[in-house]
Amino acid sequence: MEKTFSWFGDRGVTLRRTGLEREYAGLVAGVTGVELVLLSAGEIPRELAAGRIHLGVTGTDLIREKLINWDQKVQELAPLGFGFADLIIAVPSCWIDVDTLDDLDAVAEAFRADHGIRLRIATKYHRLVREFLRGAGVADYQLVDSQGATEGTVKNLTAEAVADITSSGETLRANHLKFLSDGLILQSQATLFLAQNVDYSQSQRETLTALYQALGL
C-alpha cells in the first residue's frame, strides 16, 4: 500500500489513510471526484470486473488468475514498477533427468503408468497453470490446491511438483526444488487497472481524463 501511495504521490496525486490506524478509509488530494477504497489485492479483480470500483491496483497474476477473459473486463493502464514476482514451475532438484516442460510431460506419463495417478502439481494459480501447460502440450498431470506453504508439498508427498510465485528462488532451494528452464508462466508486478464494463457518466469521464493527465497516462 505504501508503494502504491508513493507511486501516485510522485505524480502529484496524494493518497492518504484517514481516521484511526486500523480503519480502512482514505482520502485523495490533487484530483477532484476520486474516492479511495482500501481492499485486499485478491478481491480487487472481482470488484473491477463487476464495475463496483473503476480503477484498481493489484498484481497481474491475480487479474489473470481470477478473471475469465480478463482482457475483456479490465485494461492495464500502467505497471507500477514494484511487487515483482514470477510464477514458475518447480520440480525436485533430484530429478536430474528433468530440465524442460518436455521432460515434465514424459515424466508425467511414466508416473501415471507407475503409480496409477496423474502427477500432482500443487498451486493456487489453477487457471494460469492449466493454460500454460495446455499451451506447452503437457498432459497426464493434475492440479492439487495449495493456498500456502506450497513448496513443502513435495516433501510431504502431497504433490510431485509445484507452481508458485517466487521472487528470489530462496524458498525453492531451501525446499530442495529447482525451476524448469522453460517453466516461467508469468512475470507479475503491481499494475494499475481500469474496469472495462462500466457505463462512465460524463463527469466520471472528465475525472478519468484529469486523473490520466496527472498520472501522465
Next chain:
Amino acid sequence: MIGLRSRGAIKTRINQLHHDALSDPLSNAEVDFLDAILQVRDRVPQALASLRNIATQMPALTLALTPALDRLEARMAAVTARGVAVETLDFEASYGRTSMEYYDGFVFGFYAEGRADLPPVALGGRYDALTLRLGQGREIPAVGGVIRPDLTLDLGAEV
C-alpha cells in the same frame, strides 16, 4: 531425495534418454509429412482432398492415414444426410490436440461468427478412451459436450 517419484524411475528415464540419443532422428521428410498433416485447415471437402493428397506422397504412412480419412469421409456423409451443409464447415487437423482433455477421436467446437476473440461457445467430442478406462476394458460408444452458458447469454443479448 524428496517426493514420491523414485530413484529407480529417474534411473529408468536416464537410460531411456541414452537409448533415444543413440537411435536415428525422424527423417526431414517424415517431419515435413507430419507438419503438413497438422497444418491442414480448410472447409471440410477441401481439407479432406488436401489430406488425401498428402497421404499419397508418403507411401509408408498412407496405410496409417487412409482409414482415418475414410472415417472422416463417412462421418461427413452422415452429417450431410442430416441436412448440414458440410461444405460450409471448417476443419482443422490439429483441432483440440492440446485442449480437449478427455474428448478424443472426433472432436468439435462451435464458434460465434465474426468473434474470433471469444473461446468456443460449445465444444465436445467422443469419449472413446474415457469409457474404455471407466469400463476397465469394456467400452460403449458415447459422445458429449459442453455449452458455455455465460457466453451464450452474452451473445444472445447482442442479437
